[in-house]
Amino acid sequence: MRKKIKIFLASSLTLTTFLTIPIPDSTSYVKASEKSNSIVVNNTSNANVSNEMDILKLNYREYLAGNESINSNHLLDSKINSVHNTAKARLTSFLPIEDRVKGEEKSLFKNLPLGENVNNLNSSYLYLYQMALAAKTYKRTDLSGVNYYQNEETIHKVIDGLDWLYTNFFEDQEKGYYGNWYFWEIGIPMNITKTMLLLEDEIKRYKPHLIDSYVASMDQYLRNGKNGDIDLDSRFHRGANLADIATNRIIQGALLGNEERITTAIDHILTVFKTIDPHNIVNGNTAGFYEDGSFIQHQSVAYTGSYGKVLLNRVIQTIRILNNSKYDKKEILVPTVKDWIYNGFSPVIFEGYMMEIVKGRSISRTGTGYQDVFTIIEAMVEVSNYLSDEESEILKSHLKYIANSNKSSFSTGLFTSFETIIKFNDILTDPAIEANKGIDENSHYAFNLMDKTVHLRNSYAFAFSRSSNRISKYEYMSGENLMPWFHGDGAYYLYLSGRDQTKSFGSHYFATIDPYKLPGTTVPVEERKTVPQLYDGMLFYLNTEHPLNFHSSSESQNKYVYFPVGTNDYSGGVKLGEYGVSGIQLGDEVGYRDKQAGLLPEDLVMYKNAEANKSVFLFDDELVLMGSGIKDEMGRDVITTIDNRMFAENETGTITGETYDDRRLNDPINGEYDLKWMNFKTDAEGTQVGYYFPENSKINVTKDTVTESINRIRTSNPDTNVTKNFFTLGIDHGKDPENEKYAYVILPNFDEAKTNEYSNNPSVKILSNTENVHAVENTKLGMKGFNFFSDKKNTVSNVTSFNKASIMIKNNHNGTVTIAVSDPTLSLDKMKLEIVIPDPELVAASEGVKASVSRKKALIKIDSKNSNGKSFEITLKMNAD
Known part of the structure; x- marks a missing residue:
């Protein structure tokens, strides 16, 4: 018998630019006792920042909101208008204190009832962040439309909303953590943390304990964690999820002035960069990149095109946050990310489109395919900033090819960083940078x-x-x-x-x-x-x-x-x-x-x-x-x-x-x-x-x-x-x-x-199509391919396998034959095959491959233990008269 309970699951959120509607006169916000002296990010540079934690906070603020110098670029007009128009829509739906309670229903925004639906609570925090973002996004005065930059009324509403949500829906742990765990440990904390970062000075002035209270509660909501922190043994804290939580905690540590929190979070995020060895799993974690370029999330799902891009985006943000601070990890992070791009992401993108095979359940979402690649292009622009001149030019050429081959309406409005939009445009319009595929046109993965x-x-x-x-x-x-x-x-x-x-x-x-x-x-x-x-x-x-x-x-x-x-x-x-x-x-x-x-x-x-x-x-x-x-x-x-x-x-x-x-x-x-x-x-x-x-x-x-x-x-x-x-x-x-x-x-x-x-x-011939062996010859290429499905000895076209195997053989123009062999079960310790070939002579072989040759054949033995399905190669010379 099934026992039914009421529970809500997460669904992905779609950000929409709403119509602009006038702000109502009746508003509720915390009264300021003095005029705001908020940080104006454009007047501060890293060179003038004495506190290491201020560097982290400034780096992330500028990543999210730009600065006066960056935002004055006309290329950003559409993006900046979108930020402020979105805030206008949120302000329109923001409820004054007297309208937030109707009977048993409570809401901070119109049509987002709170208390049972975690999606609505997450959206409420997202809306507050969007308002805060507009308040800290510099907009030129000559740019038409609404402008909420440094608008005290907007700032006060955000702080009021943070305080009200905390008191009514976040502080009480007994009432929280309904629905999907993701919102409580990642989604909601992400929006809270970014909002507190943007409005740090004002929050500390008007609600001095709010940041400490929120961080303490977010630690308690980390219920899949350990003692209020990430648990590397938890199946919930892996891959992209771990990177999300760790990045949040870096910023929280900077807000609190807690260096231990920062260094611990950095140590945690560095574990994401380790190549996963399926034969040496650490902390039960299978999520991440593997030696052949594979990416897995959720224990066993091929996920390069969804969680993989989320991880990439989060890691890029981490690199930016730590940049030029004593915590800077570019020497570790950048080479690894560059390898991910070329060996993991690029092969599953065709003419700017993300392939279906690596997107898990997200293949059912609208707007995927070309839009999936926008995040990766933004990351490529960011990475190019940290490479040598030669490597940077190669990567820019590659991303230019991907962007130019995209068949959709490419919108940099989906980029997170304002500065990256400008740099991306510089790449596209630079005639010295030629679009180049970046990986071999003819390739197999x-x-x-x-x-x-x-x-x-x-x-x-x-x-x-x-x-x-x-x-x-x-x-x-x-x-x-x-x-x-x-x-x-x-x-x-x-x-x-x-x-x-x-x-x-x-x-x-x-x-x-x-x-x-x-x-x-x-x-x-x-x-x-x-x-x-x-x-x-x-x-x-x-x-x-x-x-x-x-x-x-x-x-x-x-x-x-x-x-x-x-x-x-x-x-x-x-x-x-x-x-x-x-x-x-x-x-x-x-x-x-x-x-x-x-x-x-x-x-x-x-x-x-x-x-x-x-x-x-x-x-x-x-x-x-x-x-x-x-x-x-x-x-x-x-x-x-x-x-x-x-x-x-x-x-x-x-x-x-x-x-x-x-x-x-x-x-x-x-x-x-x-x-x-x-x-x-x-x-x-x-x-x-x-x-x-x-x-x-x-x-x-x-x-x-x-x-x-x-x-x-x-x-x-x-x-x-x-x-x-x-x-x-x-x-x-x-x-x-x-x-x-x-x-x-x-x-x-x-x-x-x-x-x-x-x-x-036809240049293709079917050599075998039985229950035991599939074999094909391409006469034009001088190649043969085999799949042996049986553990027993089987012979086809002068090739004998004594075990399950995938094999390719190519006759080269110089009188040699190259044989490639792989274990399709990823479980064989040893492999053995025999090939009939006239008077063979060993020319070269991969490590772990041994060949015994006689007058008419070669017996090949392979140590395939823990080989993870990689291809072993051996080249033999034919010495026939």
């Missing part, structure tokens, strides 16, 4: 530590999403990402150059696409229900009577509902230069396994997946996708989606193709065919794709128009309908399939003629 693969070419990017018993299949939380079931089961995203990617992906894509037909997935045909549908509208599963104690933020909720890992260990891939092979053996969610074992409550619903081995072989013009061993022990129908391309309602899609019996196909096409090749395009740029089918099989072709509401995927999204078109290719494997298989080749940017030509003279 095997992010095996977060089960993701990215393959980049100048004209396209291919992102492949995997999961395992190490990495979550998806993330659902707080009513976000409601239909995520197959996101980590081999789903892929093909981004084509020149395309506005929001017309192909983003929140509208997930709202309108059939969630059982994500490209690349093999799924059972059944109807699954969302978490709110399953549990009476609740956004989580609740059962506090079960031994696992399911509540909103419990570890059991995380494990089985929010971000479940799989049961399969095979999820990895190998990289050889700019090419790669990746594969996954589908597994169930861990919850299904544990439900069958009787470990979970009977009413906790868990779904079973189909079985399949899946591979992608990634070359230049060809992307080869294969599947085998497709079956379903529950006897359901199983389908594989080859592709499912979304295009806008006002775009015209064109489909052409040819069957193996030489039948030409043209629009309109809806049906099942023995396809040899097919081509799809719309009348817009960046939509053309060819498909080649090397094995004769029945392919379903459809073109549909779909209308759905975007709150279908996120409860807090508006109930707004969007209409999209879809071109879908798929395979119906039938009911209760036994060892079904598929193979197809995606040809990015190929037109109809080129696709047809390729099908008549």
Whole structure:
């Protein structure tokens, strides 16, 4: 039996610029006994600051509000007007003391009742911060519109509001900490701390104990902490969350004049910069960056594009805060952040768009994709300030390329720092800085530590999403990402150059696409229900009577509902230069396994997946996708989606193709065919794709128009309908399939003629498509790729593997052969393979690789223990006559 309690979960907040409305005459604020002598930040420089803590405070004030010199730049007029217009809207909704209590309801701002909804309390503190920001944001007198700079009435209202909220809703610990923990430990303290920083002098003058009281209470609300401070052992204080809390505490320490608080917070934030070693986990922390560029948050979620960018932004702020003080850590922080940018962030950004595979539940939020990258660009501008001249120019060139390739309306209004807006404009308008991609145009990234693969070419990017018993299949939380079931089961995203990617992906894509037909997935045909549908509208599963104690933020909720890992260990891939092979053996969610074992409550619903081995072989013009061993022990129908391309309602899609019996196909096409090749395009740029089918099989072709509401995927999204078109290719494997298989080749940017030509003279050959081995040869490149799915000995095309493995082999022009090998399970201590090669001679080998050669073959042994899925290479010379 489930026990129900009333609880509120957090949802992301959207900042809106409100219409300007006159301030009412009736106001309530603390009366000043004397005229304010607030700090005017533009008249102070670091050189004149004697107190180290004043340096920290001044650095952050100028980061948030600029100064008179900075703010006089006309480039900031729009940003500054926005700050003051937002404050005007907040002042309009600010309630005088006599209107704050109506019956049992209390509010500081109109339409934000307080006492039970932590979102409203967080918004109230945010509104006060926005008012304080305007009061400390210098605005030129010749700039039109409202101007609240150093406005005493506004300042007094903010202080009054801080005091009233503290007395009524923050001071009493028994009444607080309802809803989501994040608001109490991070969100609310962040806005309180910034507000107190901006108005420090006035608060100390009019309410001298308010800062001390607030900090003491914020320490008490750090309930996932330890003795009122961060607890490095707490699962809540990791990665981006830890950086958020630590940065808040640095500023609080400066406000209090508490050096120990500052140095402790700095020590805590420095732990975020340590590369995570999965074989040497410290404090149980798996959140952070890994050696292969992967970023993980929430224990097991690939999260570069959401929490990763939050961490980056917070760390940049920390660098700025500590700059030129005795606490300065640039020599530690800057090189690490630069490495994050090039190896972690840049590979998952295509033409200014953040890829879907690294955004967790935030893929269901509107405004993501291009906007996700704004934060990263701002960070890149900041980092460029601290690099050598040569490194700085290279980074500026890189960020200029990302910004110029962004297809959205790029708005520096989303930048936090005023000064960075000016520097960013200087970079864009400097003709001496050439836009440069910054990373190789042709490159391959095997992010095996977060089960993701990215393959980049100048004209396209291919992102492949995997999961395992190490990495979550998806993330659902707080009513976000409601239909995520197959996101980590081999789903892929093909981004084509020149395309506005929001017309192909983003929140509208997930709202309108059939969630059982994500490209690349093999799924059972059944109807699954969302978490709110399953549990009476609740956004989580609740059962506090079960031994696992399911509540909103419990570890059991995380494990089985929010971000479940799989049961399969095979999820990895190998990289050889700019090419790669990746594969996954589908597994169930861990919850299904544990439900069958009787470990979970009977009413906790868990779904079973189909079985399949899946591979992608990634070359230049060809992307080869294969599947085998497709079956379903529950006897359901199983389908594989080859592709499912979304295009806008006002775009015209064109489909052409040819069957193996030489039948030409043209629009309109809806049906099942023995396809040899097919081509799809719309009348817009960046939509053309060819498909080649090397094995004769029945392919379903459809073109549909779909209308759905975007709150279908996120409860807090508006109930707004969007209409999209879809071109879908798929395979119906039938009911209760036994060892079904598929193979197809995606040809990015190929037109109809080129696709047809390729099908008549393909450079890709399928060498094996069995339950044990997938193997492909690219004759044009002189390369072969293999995924061995079995622990037993298997031989294909002169290559024998004695264990599970991902392998690539390239014949070089100089008579040598290079072999790359990776452990796709990330668990093997030893690996062994044998390759038939004439009179081989060892030329070079990675550390841990040994080769025994004979007249006709080479036996290769690899010490792969704790190798984290990295690729080992060995080069052999062929000495044939």
